[in-house]
Amino acid sequence: MGSVYGNEDVIAHEHRVLMGEYGRAQARCSAQLAAQAARIAQLESELMRARAQVVIRDTRLALARDELAELAASVPGLPTRARLARKVEWLGERVQDLMRELLRLQWLPAPVLQADVREKAVLYVGSYLEQNAGRSAAGANVAQLAIEQAGGRFLHHAGGDAGADDVAALEAGLVAADLVICQTGCVSHDAYWRVHDHCKRTGKQCVLVDQPQAMHFVRKEALLT
Template identity: 80%
Template sequence: MRTRAQVVIGDTRLALAREALAELAAAAPGLPTRARLARKVEWLGERVQDLMRELLRLQWLASPSIASLPALQADLLARVREKAVLYVSNYLAHEPGQGAGGANVAQQAIEQAGGRFLHHAGGDDGVDDVAALEASLVAADLVICQTGCVSHDAYWRVHDHCKRTGKQCVLVDQPHAMHFVRKEALAT
């Protein structure tokens, strides 16, 4: 008799759980499909980022200007005299082991050439970060963006701002050596 009662209680709980599951499924139709698509979108975003980095690397390797890299750097430094130069990179000088060399090298070179160095961390830190990036972009005469270590949002904001305003944008691949991937005057 007790065993039968336990079986009836177990069956009742199972039936109630199935009803609750059916109600939840009815309340959110297509949830499994949306979850699967969200995972796929995340994977595709990562894949796009990897492919963009590879494309930039290949463009840099195929660029005829690699041989004239010192001339490109000299030309850039000649243009920064008495100008505000924004360096967009996640690597900050006070973060040990994070490759701060790019920002330090850029700051020293810009200040030695008579320019004013501005820095933005280029991360995804929310609304305040976006507003700070926009303000920095407006204040800058020239933008240097370290492509491999800024968020997609920061990269596209820099790209869009420079294209809209005709501001010169230099894309940098490696933080420690200021290797220029390509130089763009985004005012097409």
């Protein structure tokens, strides 16, 4: 008992220290609870604003759909017109791509190859522009001379599209030919694509030249008797 009474001051001091620590811990817990409560309130406020924005968006979307439905009902054939407009736009882009490909092919150098045309029918498509009639005739003569000297049979089509007879003659020449030579700068657009399509479908060899003089790929071998 004497020892307890002798330590009263120490015990009282430790008690005060513990109470101080307890008070500070309680204050920290209270501050954390207050901060969490404030954060929860902020998040709830943000959630309410987000929900309000979603409601506004859905309302505007519904109104826009109603307006679109009314517009479609007031203009018969509007969906079809829209599809046609998109298709026309796509076709325009396709035409541009094809024209660029055509220009690229026109500027390609004559192919470096040796074509054996002996006893073969060679269709030369080109030289149809009237303003270049003199040069065109000379071009056809150059091609004919090169092919016949190599032992081939020369077929010719001017590359125009003046009526059904002209188209039929081109188709007949393509069918009869073993090899097709197309002078890209002097044929009509329709004739060029007919030649391109026929050779692609049949696998027939087709040589593109930008001028008749570029005939060095034909073997200049006369027929042996």
